[in-house]
Amino acid sequence: MRKFGLIGFPLKHSFSPGYFAEKFVKEGIKDTQYDLYPLESIKEVVKLLDGSMAGINVTIPYKKDVIQYLDELDPISQEIGAVNTIRIRNGKSKGFNTDVYGFEESLKGCFSKGKPEKALILGNGGATRAVIYVLGKLGIKHQIVSRKEGFLGYQDLSAEVIAEHKLIINTTPLGMSPKLDTCPDIPYHSLEEDHILFDLVYNPEKTLFLKKGEDRGATIKNGMEMLHLQAEKSWEYWHQENDKNLSKNAVDFSNTEIAFANKNDKALKKTYRLFQMMNKPALVSMGSGLGALAVKLKLPFTNSIVKGTIFDQFCGGETLPESQDTIDMLAKNNCLSILDYGAEGKSSKEELDKTVQEVFKAIDFASNNASVPVVSVKVTSLVANEILIKKDAKKELSEEEQRQYDDLCARLEKICGRASSKAVCVFIDAEESWMQDTIDQLTLEMMAKYNKLRVIVYNTYQMYRHDRLDALQADYAEAKAKGYILGAKIVRGAYMEKERDRAKELGYPSPIQKDKAATDDDYNEAIKFCVNNIDVIASCAATHNLESNYLQANLIAEKGIRKDHYHLNFCQLMGMSDYITFNLAKAGYNVAKYVVYGTVQDVVPYLIRRAKENTSIMGEASRELSLIQKEIDRRNLA
Numbered sequence: 103m104r105k106f107g108l109i110g111f112p113l114k115h116s117f118s119p120g121y122f123a124e125k126f127v128k129e130g131i132k133d134t135q136y137d138l139y140p141l142e143s144i145k146e147v148v149k150l151l152d153g154s155m156a157g158i159n160v161t162i163p164y165k166k167d168v169i170q171y172l173d174e175l176d177p178i179s180q181e182i183g184a185v186n187t188i189r190i191r192n193g194k195s196k197g198f199n200t201d202v203y204g205f206e207e208s209l210k211g212c213f214s215k216g217k218p219e220k221a222l223i224l225g226n227g228g229a230t231r232a233v234i235y236v237l238g239k240l241g242i243k244h245q246i247v248s249r250k251e252g253f254l255g256y257q258d259l260s261a262e263v264i265a266e267h268k269l270i271i272n273t274t275p276l277g278m279s280p281k282l283d284t285c286p287d288i289p290y291h292s293l294e295e296d297h298i299l300f301d302l303v304y305n306p307e308k309t310l311f312l313k314k315g316e317d318r319g320a321t322i323k324n325g326m327e328m329l330h331l332q333a334e335k336s337w338e339y340w341h342q343e344n345d346k347n348l349s350k351n352a353v354d355f356s357n358t359e360i361a362f363a364n365k366n367d368k369a370l371k372k373t374y375r376l377f378q379m380m381n382k383p384a385l386v387s388m389g390s391g392l393g394a395l396a397v398k399l400k401l402p403f404t405n406s407i408v409k410g411t412i413f414d415q416f417c418g419g420e421t422l423p424e425s426q427d428t429i430d431m432l433a434k435n436n437c438l439s440i441l442d443y444g445a446e447g448k449s450s451k452e453e454l455d456k457t458v459q460e461v462f463k464a465i466d467f468a469s470n471n472a473s474v475p476v477v478s479v480k481v482t483s484l485v486a487n488e489i490l491i492k493k494d495a496k497k498e499l500s501e502e503e504q505r506q507y508d509d510l511c512a513r514l515e516k517i518c519g520r521a522s523s524k525a526v527c528v529f530i531d532a533e534e535s536w537m538q539d540t541i542d543q544l545t546l547e548m549m550a551k552y553n554k555l556r557v558i559v560y561n562t563y564q565m566y567r568h569d570r571l572d573a574l575q576a577d578y579a580e581a582k583a584k585g586y587i588l589g590a591k592i593v594r595g596a597y598m599e600k601e602r603d604r605a606k607e608l609g610y611p612s613p614i615q616k617d618k619a620a621t622d623d624d625y626n627e628a629i630k631f632c633v634n635n636i637d638v639i640a641s642c643a644a645t646h647n648l649e650s651n652y653l654q655a656n657l658i659a660e661k662g663i664r665k666d667h668y669h670l671n672f673c674q675l676m677g678m679s680d681y682i683t684f685n686l687a688k689a690g691y692n693v694a695k696y697v698v699y700g701t702v703q704d705v706v707p708y709l710i711r712r713a714k715e716n717t718s719i720m721g722e723a724s725r726e727l728s729l730i731q732k733e734i735d736r737r738n739l740a
Contacts, residue, residue: 105154106136106340109147109168110161113140117305118159121333147171153193157340159333160186162227162275172197177637177669181555182231187336198339201232204332205302209236210472212298212323217470218268222247222259224286225274229302233271239556241469241525242269247288256287264292270315272301277309285310293318304329338664352659353689355648358733360688361681364435367739374734376415377727416677417444417705418697422467425699428676433473436687438694440529440673441468442478444705451509457483458513462520469524476527476560478696479517481541485510490537511544518548522558527589529642532562534597535613536604546577553586557640557669560589565625566598567613574628582638587669591642592628594621626653633657633670640669642694646679648725655691665690681729 108118122136139158141147144167150158151171160168165184169175172188174196179185185197221244223233230246237244245267246253254263264270276284293299299315304325312322355361362370418425422441429439441464443457461479468474482490489506492499499507521528530545532538545561552558561577563570574590581588598614605612615621629650632641643654651672657663658670672693674683686693698705 104134104156106134106157106159107139107150107155108136108159108161109139109141109150110164111140111142113138113161116161117329118333121330122337125337144168144171151188151190151195153190155190157190157336158188159336160188162229165227165229166231169197171195178202178235180637182235184229184231186232186332187339189339198336199232200332200335200339201229201328202235203335204328204330205232206236206239207331208323208325208328209240209300211327212269212300212321215296215321218242218298220244220267221269221271222254222263222267222288224248224270224272224288226250226253227273229273233273233302235556239525241523247286259288261289261292264289264297265294268296269298269300272299272303272309272311275303277301277306277311278303279305282306283310285314290314290318293320295319297321299323301325302328335664339662352655353652353685353691355651355681355685356729357685357688358681358729358736361684361729362733363684364431364680367737370730370734370737371739373415374727374730376412377730413702413705416675416698418676418699420699420701422463422699425697428697429471429473432695432697435684436690437473437683438476438692439471439474439697440476440478440694441474442696442698443483444698444700454484454509454513458517461517465517465521465524465526468526474526476529476694477521478529478531479514480531480533481510481514481544482531482533482537484513487537490533490540493540494537514544514548518552518559522552525556527558527560529560529591530562532564532593532595534604535567535601538564542573542577546580549581549589550584550586553581553589557587557589560591560640560642562591562593562644563628564593564595564597565628566595566615566621567601568615568620568624569613571624571628571631575631578631578635578639588639589641590628590632590639591644591673592625592632593644594625594647622647622649625650629654630657633661633663636663636667636669640671642671642673644673646674646682648682651682651686655686655689658691666692668692679726681726 106122108116110116116138119136119138126132126134126136139150141164144164147164147168148171165186168185168188169179169183172185173194175185176196176198179197179199182199182202184199184201187198187200189196189198217240219242221237221242223230223244223246226246226248234244247256247259248254249256270288272286274286276286293315295318297315297318297320299312299320299322301309301312301323302325303309307324307326308316308322309324312324315322365373418428418439425441432439443460443464461477464477468477485506489499489503489510492503493507518528530541530548533541542561545559548559549561563574565571577590578588601614602612605614615624625645625647626649629641629643630653632639633654643650645651654670654672658665658667663670670692672683672686672691674693674695676695676697683693683695
């Protein structure tokens with residue numbers, strides 16, 4: 103008999119036994135029971151952690167106090183200091199917090215009129231920490247209201263304070279059955295129609311707190327949906343831990359119906375023709391040169407031709423609003439978007455400042471799109487390359503060069519600061535080895551400042567370099583020692599030929615791996631290292647390599663880690679490897695597409711690289727072409 107249960111005090115109000123009893127029947131699970139354990143003292147939990155139970159839910163007042171009795175915590179529960187789910191295996195207990203997931207998903211459903219900028223949190227109990235975590239993630243500033251010292255008092259809630267805070271969240275038990283005539287003491291007469299009242303209490307369905315908000319025309323929501331969502335997450339943890347029948351591969355990348363579900367018949371045939379052309383290196387080489395020249399000379403119809411072919415395949419649009427349809431399409435297919443302003447090769451102060459403003463716009467845009475968690479930034483778009491090269495070589499900068507370098511630091515600081523305030527992540531792109539050390543140092547400084555509570559800044563590690571696995575491990579050690587989360591985007595790399603040629607020309611040892619197999623080995627070792635250290639590392643496997651995507655998906659499944667864990671992500675470039683992206687998304691993993699945007703003129707260098715990459719990536723264009731053909735055959739379009 104597998105036993106589950108809920109601890110707290112009192113527990114007469116709980117819906118959990120009925121919910122899980124129904125769950126057991128629905129899933130066809132026998133020899134399983136779920137009971138209530140009202141503990142008058144948290145010390146009594148010890149007898150439940152002896153291995154006789156498979157899983158425990160935790161409710162008030164023990165979400166914080168139970169931690170001292172557990173063997174291990176997942177990163178989120180460790181960060182917020184509260185546990186509501188315990189998994190027990192071989193006598194070892196591990197704590198999780200599923201309130202975070204439940205609250206975030208339920209709260210976002212209240213934002214039909216827009217996301218509020220500020221929130222009041224009523225109460226400072228165990229559930230409050232999950233609320234604070236989610237508000238920080240969503241970029242919503244908050245104040246806690248409590249009768250305890252050190253917080254905003256209920257007597258301080260003037261009409262002005264209420265007007266300023268459009269979201270009010272009740273985390274106290276006031277109004278919970280059977281005390282239906284109680285509610286938090288706030289000036290309800292100051293509420294307006296644009297206020298949102300969220301009550302974590304779910305019994306009764308409409309507390310006095312919510313009724314008073316409804317009377318003022320406010321949007322209201324109780325905690326029932328949150329409870330269902332967090333309960334499902336609890337079940338997922340318990341179930342994954344006991345699933346011993348994992349398939350060889352956790353996801354099927356051969357399913358073309360899923361891979362190309364976003365393309366109608368006409369679009370599928372158009373993509374097939376484009377990949378046919380990109381599968382011919384000579385044609386790509388000639389077309390790239392002619393296309394770049396035609397755009398530069400602004401020849402008639404060039405923009406429309408480029409935009410109707412390769413631009414549509416690899417870019418979201420010329421502007422952020424134009425990219426919204428692409429973002430919505432990806433979201434509909436459970437896929438996230440990473441915004442990447444595609445303009446390159448800028449050097450004047452005016453151009454560099456303009457790039458910063460474009461990044462700001464992207465961050466603001468992302469903060470209002472739940473499916474856009476990340477903005478990508480190239481440091482080489484924030485300063486002239488020669489400044490980075492000279493700094494990397496440890497040469498003394500002139501007064502003017504130092505000013506430009508200081509401007510770079512200020513620009514990067516403003517970008518990361520704005521991203522942090524909006525709860526948007528920033529991927530810092532990697533560059534050639536002769537300027538990468540400076541970029542690494544700047545990025546680590548930003549991580550140390552902004553990654554204390556949650557990951558905001560990611561560095562990029564190019565595994566075509568033989569020293570990058572060591573660099574990743576060293577950066578992990580530094581992050582752990584200094585108490586921040588290391589953000590790591592893992593790529594294979596894009597500058598191999600340039601690196602080898604320069605090393606040969608200047609007579610220094612090449613930083614490049616001896617062969618592709620060595621790159622692949624280090625890449626996969628990096629994935630393993632990140633998955634094994636998700637308490638300190640938030641990573642993104644940015645790759646089109648089938649084996650590496652299989653590896654991370656399988657590791658997640660084998661270790662019983664939830665598929666949508668905040669610290670484990672995948673991404674591919676838009677227009678490439680759809681069979682990887684959309685099958686991962688369908689299977690429930692965190693996966694995103696790089697959505698590049700910018701004018702045709704600005705993104706031509708990017709587009710040329712994408713076309714050439716499809717011919718050079720080992721069999722990538724051929725594999726993609728064969729899968730498109732398979733889907734054409736499945737649809738009987740031939």
